Amino acid sequence: MEILRATQLFEGLGSFLRRCLFSVLxxxxxxxxxxxxxxxxxxxxxxQNLEQGSGHKAGYSALMNMLKYCYxxxxxxxxxxxxxxxxxxxxxxxxESTMKLMLEKIEALVEEKSIVxxxxxxxxxxxxxxxxxxxxxxxxKRAMDATSGNSKAVLLICIAYTSTDEIMHAVEETCKEKKDxxxxxxxxxxxxxxxxxxxxxxxxxxxxxxxxxxxxxSGETRLSNFLLWQxxxxxxxxxxxxxxxxxxxxxxxxxxxxxxxxxxxxxxxxLC
Amino acid sequence: MxxxxxxPTTSPFTINTTLNSxxxxxxxxxxxxxxxxxxxxxxxxxxxDRPNIFACFSTAASPISKSRLAAASNLIANVETDDQxxxxxxxGDLRPELxxxxxxxxxxxxxxxxxxxxxxxxxxxxxxxQKLKQLIMNCSKFGVKVxxxxxxxxxxxxxxxxxxxxxxxxxxxxxxxxxxEQTMGQDLRFSVIGDKSRLPQSVxxxxxxxxxxxxxxxxxxxxxxxxxxxxYDIIEATKKIASKVEHGILRAxxxxxxxxxxxxxxxxxxxxxxxxxxxxSGELRVSNFLLWQxxxxxxYFPNKLFPDFEExxxxxxxxxFRGRQRSFGGRNK
Numbered sequence: 253m254e255i256l257r258a259t260q261l262f263e264g265l266g267s268f269l270r271r272c273l274f275s276v277l278x279x280x281x282x283x284x285x286x287x288x289x290x291x292x293x294x295x296x297x298x299x300q301n302l303e304q305g306s307g308h309k310a311g312y313s314a315l316m317n318m319l320k321y322c323y324x325x326x327x328x329x330x331x332x333x334x335x336x337x338x339x340x341x342x343x344x345x346x347x348e349s350t351m352k353l354m355l356e357k358i359e360a361l362v363e364e365k366s367i368v369x370x371x372x373x374x375x376x377x378x379x380x381x382x383x384x385x386x387x388x389x390x391x392x393k394r395a396m397d398a399t400s401g402n403s404k405a406v407l408l409i410c411i412a413y414t415s416t417d418e419i420m421h422a423v424e425e426t427c428k429e430k431k432d433x434x435x436x437x438x439x440x441x442x443x444x445x446x447x448x449x450x451x452x453x454x455x456x457x458x459x460x461x462x463x464x465x466x467x468x469x470s471g472e473t474r475l476s477n478f479l480l481w482q483x484x485x486x487x488x489x490x491x492x493x494x495x496x497x498x499x500x501x502x503x504x505x506x507x508x509x510x511x512x513x514x515x516x517x518x519x520x521x522x523l524c
Numbered sequence: 525m526x527x528x529x530x531x532p533t534t535s536p537f538t539i540n541t542t543l544n545s546x547x548x549x550x551x552x553x554x555x556x557x558x559x560x561x562x563x564x565x566x567x568x569x570x571x572x573d574r575p576n577i578f579a580c581f582s583t584a585a586s587p588i589s590k591s592r593l594a595a596a597s598n599l600i601a602n603v604e605t606d607d608q609x610x611x612x613x614x615x616g617d618l619r620p621e622l623x624x625x626x627x628x629x630x631x632x633x634x635x636x637x638x639x640x641x642x643x644x645x646x647x648x649x650x651x652x653x654q655k656l657k658q659l660i661m662n663c664s665k666f667g668v669k670v671x672x673x674x675x676x677x678x679x680x681x682x683x684x685x686x687x688x689x690x691x692x693x694x695x696x697x698x699x700x701x702x703x704x705e706q707t708m709g710q711d712l713r714f715s716v717i718g719d720k721s722r723l724p725q726s727v728x729x730x731x732x733x734x735x736x737x738x739x740x741x742x743x744x745x746x747x748x749x750x751x752x753x754x755x756y757d758i759i760e761a762t763k764k765i766a767s768k769v770e771h772g773i774l775r776a777x778x779x780x781x782x783x784x785x786x787x788x789x790x791x792x793x794x795x796x797x798x799x800x801x802x803x804x805s806g807e808l809r810v811s812n813f814l815l816w817q818x819x820x821x822x823x824y825f826p827n828k829l830f831p832d833f834e835e836x837x838x839x840x841x842x843x844x845f846r847g848r849q850r851s852f853g854g855r856n857k
Binding site for chain 2 (some may be wrong): 414415416417419420423424426427428430431446447448451472473474475476477480481483484485486487488489509513516517
């Protein structure tokens with residue numbers, strides 16, 4: 253009982269300190285949308301001599317913490333790269349265990365006391381969902397429906413996703429639309445008048461603005477086919493920490509890096 | 525036993541191999557005006573019993589041409605043993621098979637460089653051009669197959685008119701001088717990717733004559749991204765595909781990634797997707813460069829400003845690339 257109260261007190265104190273830090277940080281420009289590439293689960297498990305799947309479990313609790321911090325800091329949009337289409341190429345056992353974990357966690361998302369309900373988060377599943385197994389697909393749809401009334405913040409989970417697949421889908425839809433459009437109105441016989449807007453509206457990620465920061469952990473500096481179109485002006489931040497070990501201080505450092513670059517970027521954009 | 529013709533070289537990094545016995549022709553210090561060093565990669569770092577063959581040519585005015593290289597290879601082939609491989613010698617621990625095939629570069633930092641020194645921006649651009657030429661030569665020397673450089677973006681058209689005019693004249697001069705000094709000696713192939721229709725007529729005609737002139741060259745392919753944007757590239761490709769769909773050549777359902785890639789501006793080259801992107805001056809973003817093509821590219825963000833970027837910095841970038849594990853979404857064993 254004592255221990256529980258002490259833990260709650262500690263939690264509350266931590267939250268209070270984070271809010272203080274937030275008020276200091278929010279004096280400067282603040283990111284609206286942060287995306288995470290959660291790299292390093294397997295390495296973490298190996299370093300700690302844990303069994304194969306435990307890295308992902310540790311990664312999941314790190315994710316819950318990061319979501320909590322981001323929503324406390326009032327970052328409205330968070331995107332996570334949960335499973336790439338390329339990851340289907342991994343060993344079948346690993347793919348299966350990842351899918352099982354995802355099904356479990358998607359179902360947990362819509363529970364009463366889950367983080368999405370606490371913070372009023374609307375969930376979207378972004379990707380080529382037809383590639384997922386039936387149970388996962390259904391769970392994803394249920395989660396999206398269950399949270400459709402939430403409006404305080406947004407969580408975009410990229411699953412069965414690659415950016416090139418997303419762009420291809422948008423191109424295909426744009427072409428179909430233009431083809432049908434041309435049948436109706438044949439005024440412009442020259443080049444199809446396709447612009448940025450046409451493609452963007454068919455992107456799976458059209459429900460959110462472009463990310464301000466993409467954080468990839470474990471020191472890897474590449475996008476791995478994540479948000480290629482959307483990351484044209486995004487800050488790419490790659491701390492060396494492994495994903496399960498990420499904490500509040502890394503988030504703060506990312507935001508400070510964003511603020512440091514913002515002034516310079518704004519000046520450059522004015523020149524541009 | 526080793527046969528070595530060791531010759532002087534301009535690069536401080538090129539001689540570091542260990543030789544286990546004295547070489548016969550070590551004192552033949554000739555200055556031949558060509559720039560390749562050849563050595564066997566297997567025996568470079570182990571003191572084995574097999575013969576080690578070095579033929580070195582120093583860098584002077586004009587680099588070696590492909591035909592001379594072939595001739596030299598034949599000469600060496602006569603004395604090599606069965607399992608020797610001739611490869612281009614690289615500085616430090618770099619190995620030919622780990623050199624990125626396609627390097628992309630964003631040359632950032634001119635403004636800051638000029639400001640730090642209290643000089644006008646034109647000085648920074650001039651210095652940048654010297655560094656760019658050096659970089660082109662080094663990449664070609666190290667065996668990079670394609671080098672793409674982000675020179676002017678679709679967003680840059682919003683800059684003040686006199687700056688844009690200066691830059692256009694500057695780029696025209698740059699293209700002409702690169703071609704004059706570099707292409708022939710290194711057999712460079714030159715292409716420009718971007719919205720050429722927005723460029724001044726004189727620049728467009730310079731570009732097309734240079735592209736034609738170097739079309740059949742077989743050395744490194746140098747791509748200059750001028751009036752280029754990653755989103756522009758994707759939209760143009762979409763327009764081409766839409767036109768095909770409209771004319772019934774292609775069904776919308778059949779559009780796939782490789783068909784789409786063929787329509788991007790980088791289809792002019794054999795290796796359209798960069799393996800390594802270097803952006804100088806510590807800016808951590810892509811700024812609408814090759815968006816589709818950078819899907820699995822390794823990024824390297826040194827803090828140095830581009831007018832300060834030396835050969836050593838390029839070597840460090842290549843060393844960093846060498847150390848990266850690339851799995852393209854799968855798993856490394």
